[in-house]
Amino acid sequence: MMLRSIKSLATSPSSHILRRGYASEAVPDRKVAVLGAAGGIGQPLALLMKLNPLVSSLALYDIANTPGVAADVSHINTRSEVSGYSGEAELGKALEGADVVIIPAGVPRKPGMTRDDLFNINAGIVKGLCQAIAKYCPHALVNMISNPVNSTVPIAAEVFKKAGTYDPKRLFGVTTLDVVRAKTFYAGKAKVPVAEVNVPVVGGHAGITILPLFSQATPKANLSDAEITALTKRTQDGGTEVVEAKAGKGSATLSMAYAGAIFADACLKGLNGAPDVVECSYVQSTITELPFFASKVRLGKNGVEEVLGLGPLSDYEKEGLEKLKPELQSSIEKGIKFANQ
Numbered sequence: 001m002m003l004r005s006i007k008s009l010a011t012s013p014s015s016h017i018l019r020r021g022y023a024s025e026a027v028p029d030r031k032v033a034v035l036g037a038a039g040g041i042g043q044p045l046a047l048l049m050k051l052n053p054l055v056s057s058l059a060l061y062d063i064a065n066t067p068g069v070a071a072d073v074s075h076i077n078t079r080s081e082v083s084g085y086s087g088e089a090e091l092g093k094a095l096e097g098a099d100v101v102i103i104p105a106g107v108p109r110k111p112g113m114t115r116d117d118l119f120n121i122n123a124g125i126v127k128g129l130c131q132a133i134a135k136y137c138p139h140a141l142v143n144m145i146s147n148p149v150n151s152t153v154p155i156a157a158e159v160f161k162k163a164g165t166y167d168p169k170r171l172f173g174v175t176t177l178d179v180v181r182a183k184t185f186y187a188g189k190a191k192v193p194v195a196e197v198n199v200p201v202v203g204g205h206a207g208i209t210i211l212p213l214f215s216q217a218t219p220k221a222n223l224s225d226a227e228i229t230a231l232t233k234r235t236q237d238g239g240t241e242v243v244e245a246k247a248g249k250g251s252a253t254l255s256m257a258y259a260g261a262i263f264a265d266a267c268l269k270g271l272n273g274a275p276d277v278v279e280c281s282y283v284q285s286t287i288t289e290l291p292f293f294a295s296k297v298r299l300g301k302n303g304v305e306e307v308l309g310l311g312p313l314s315d316y317e318k319e320g321l322e323k324l325k326p327e328l329q330s331s332i333e334k335g336i337k338f339a340n341q
């Protein structure tokens with residue numbers, strides 16, 4: 001049963017907070033589905049996607065509590081029509097016709113846990129959701145937020161391969177929060193305006209597999225080796241910093257919703273043919289020997305247009321790159337093995 005479907009009055013895109021200099025004459029219809037929409041990330045992400053003028057239809061799915069979230073968000077007077085779907089029987093309807101599917105479904109960490117400790121529960125959740133995506137919207141761009149991202153993306157790839165729908169251009173691990181953190185921490189240390197900062201973050205999305213490339217950060221700043229080491233460590237431990245501060249009440253939700261909205265917006269811009277849309281993401285890759293790797297990616301009408309290379313690395317970053325490979329490789333293998341059991 002569709003719980004709610006409300007046509008809202010469109011507001012001027014010019015008032016939109018996520019609009020970042022993209023001149024759109026005729027904005028095509030785009031459906032975005034959020035799976036896990038009633039959760040800590042799902043709710044603020046639903047809000048931010050409702051504010052995005054590139055979205056014409058917003059489908060909010062969760063196993064429970066979606067009606068309230070959908071009713072609430074649907075009253076906002078922006079372009080998209082909001083529908084809420086609750087329980088597995090409604091998953092197909094939530095997904096049908098989706099251009100972008102964002103997945104923040106699954107359990108978050110508590111203090112003392114690693115992201116990999118979430119594998120046992122979240123791997124099964126992600127597998128089930130991806131089987132439904134293969135059936136109901138096989139051409140959608142999939143934005144995987146559920147942890148451990150280093151393994152859930154390979155799981156999704158295997159599920160899609162089995163279904164015969166796998167297109168590596170359309171599957172993304174969302175690592176945008178690592179970039180958001182690296183930018184914020186760098187701006188604070190380098191004393192440069194945060195809005196001007198760019199820092200690529202490569203590798204994966206857990207501990208030392210998160211490798212910020214501060215040697216490529218702009219605007220340039222003369223930071224000492226000790227400062228770069230501290231910034232790198234803080235970026236790698238950013239998730240844990242929030243988990244500990246929340247003291248058992250979950251992990252990053254608001255900053256993740258922001259990051260997820262930035263990445264989904266980039267996917268939509270790419271689909272709509274906007275030029276030069278580049279974000280870091282964990283994708284199928286050949287830039288290292290690992291089959292999945294996060295790096296800068298150019299987004300286009302079919303999803304990944306180009307996986308960009310790493311660029312010049314400092315010795316410290318080269319060392320970090322070699323150190324992260326065994327852990328990332330084993331997380332990838334764990335995901336592949338699970339999906340093929």
Ligand SMILES: NC(=O)C1=CN([C@@H]2O[C@H](COP(=O)(O)OP(=O)(O)OC[C@H]3O[C@@H](n4cnc5c(N)ncnc54)[C@H](O)[C@@H]3O)[C@@H](O)[C@H]2O)C=CC1
Pocket residue numbers: 035036037038039040041042061062063064104105106107108109118122125128129144145146147148149174175176177178205250251252253256
């Ligand atoms: N990629 C990243 O950078 C980040 C990833 N995360 C991850 O995102 C995930 C979600 O985190 P939170 O929103 O804080 O958790 P949460 O527990 O607040 O919300 C998760 C939601 O998923 C729903 N859910 C569970 N099974 C489902 C299923 N089969 N289908 C649809 N929905 C289902 C739950 O009902 C709940 O509403 C966690 O795995 C967390 O580790 C969190 C922060 C950053």
Ligand SMILES: O=C([O-])CC(=O)C(=O)O
Pocket residue numbers: 108109115147177238239240242243251252
């Ligand atoms: O740390 C966690 O468990 C959630 C996450 O992935 C992040 O905040 O980067």
